[in-house]
Amino acid sequence: MPAAIEAARDAFTQLALGQAEIPLRVALPSPHGSLLCMPGYLAGLPALALKVVSIFPNNPEIGWPYISGLALVFDAQTGLPRALLDGATLTALRTGAATGLATDLLARPDSRIVALFGAGAQAYDQVAGVRAARPITEVRIRSLDRRHSKALAERLRAEGLNARSVEEPAEALRGADIALCATTSRTPLFADADVPDGIHMNAIGAYTPEMQEVPPETVARARVVVDDKEAALAEAGDLLKPLADGRVGPDVFETTLGDVLLGRASGRYSPTEITLFKSVGLAAQDVAAAARALARAEAEGLGTVVDL
Secondary structure, three states: OOHHHHHHHHHHHHHOOOEEOOOOOOOEEEEEEEEEEEEEEEEEOOOEEEEEEEOOHHHHHHHOOOEEEEEEOOOOOOOOEEEEEEEHHHHHHHHHHHHHHHHHHOOOOOOOOEEEEEOOOOOOHHHHHHHHHHOOOOOEEEEHHHHHHHHHHHHHHHHEEEEEEEOHHHHHHHOOEEEEEOOOOOOOOOOHOOOOOOOOOOOOOOOOHHHHHHOHHHOOEEEEEEEOHHHHHHHHHHHHHHHHHHOOOHHHHEEHHHHHHOOOOOOOOOOOEEEEEEEOOOHHHHHHHHHHHHHHHHHHHOOOOOOO
């Protein structure tokens, strides 16, 4: 995770400096799920990659993963394919890394307690991301599927972390320093009245205009930082819904994580301020993470070499 966070730092820095080419992802719906295609190029590495991910919500019921896919890395000078990586693993790792980076930049230094909403494919790496940024001592997990939340809590306890499944959103948030939202919900996961002052929130699950994890009232009183303005304007339901209702203005999309990294914008203003990192996921993250993974694999002799 620390190496993945450094890759995320590269990705968001290059994005803010105009050194990244990342078209908006193509979403292809089908009767049972969606296919997402995300190409990207980072001039600063240089690195060129394409990730294709399928999201099929009913798969867990028949014993298959909710998210699956592939990432293909190309040589930036010749265009020749260099590596094929597991897309689901890459997605979870780079998303957790972005959360870790945002937490490092925006959360209070004394943050210890985490409220986690969702216990699916992204959840474990979300916790890993914040643990790399802050000395976390407690995780409270709220999920509609108690089997998943209990299993995740058990996994985290095996790593020496005080983790437990909770029944109510308010119980998860009470006294929490950091909140992690990693679901596909179309309605807010908790009430604004239960959100404590000074909390830092990472909302990474709602990646379409129809989805929503964070109450609009919370968005309206938070310091909002997005991964990318254009992507957020196209996909971030957490922000688009309160914008449509007139609760927030267009300026809610203005500050990016790259701006904070480069010192163009400040992160947290005070210990009592609510900060919110809204991410829909960017190809730049995949390119940076895949390039770093490939370099490490080549250095350590990992993977399978295939002659094309």
